[in-house]
Amino acid sequence: MVKPEVNEEGVHSIFEVPEDIGRRYAFVSGDFNLIHLHPLSARAFGFPKAIAHGMWSKAKCLALMGDLPDAYTIDVSFKLPIFLPAEVELIAEPVAQLKNVDDTCEFGLYSSKNNKPHLAGVVTLKSDSK
Numbered sequence: 001m002v003k004p005e006v007n008e009e010g011v012h013s014i015f016e017v018p019e020d021i022g023r024r025y026a027f028v029s030g031d032f033n034l035i036h037l038h039p040l041s042a043r044a045f046g047f048p049k050a051i052a053h054g055m056w057s058k059a060k061c062l063a064l065m066g067d068l069p070d071a072y073t074i075d076v077s078f079k080l081p082i083f084l085p086a087e088v089e090l091i092a093e094p095v096a097q098l099k100n101v102d103d104t105c106e107f108g109l110y111s112s113k114n115n116k117p118h119l120a121g122v123v124t125l126k127s128d129s130k
Helices: 021-029 039-043 054-064
Strands: 011-017 072-078 086-092 104-111 117-125
Touching (some): 021 054, 054 117
Antiparallel strands (some): 072 117, 086 104
């Protein structure tokens, strides 16, 4: 997965993922998997640091993409873990291109320091409800 060029009409956002995001998301989601909570508990499962929840990273991307249509589907592939804390880069095609049924909008979340991918996703319009 190659980091795409930034589309001026799309979304480009570089943001910090704090060290405590795993614990904060756990309290909201109820998912208290130890690999997300603390570096010490993550090490017990073979990770050098705690990692962000995949569902948190998916939701954060969608929240930054702006006004989504009323009816759509999201397909996401998780690539590499986000070791906490981190700085990541969202690159997304413009949501405005979703005009006809089955139109798509691709997005990806990458390390801001290199081209390593964390997440690849596609939004697909499911009705003319834009």
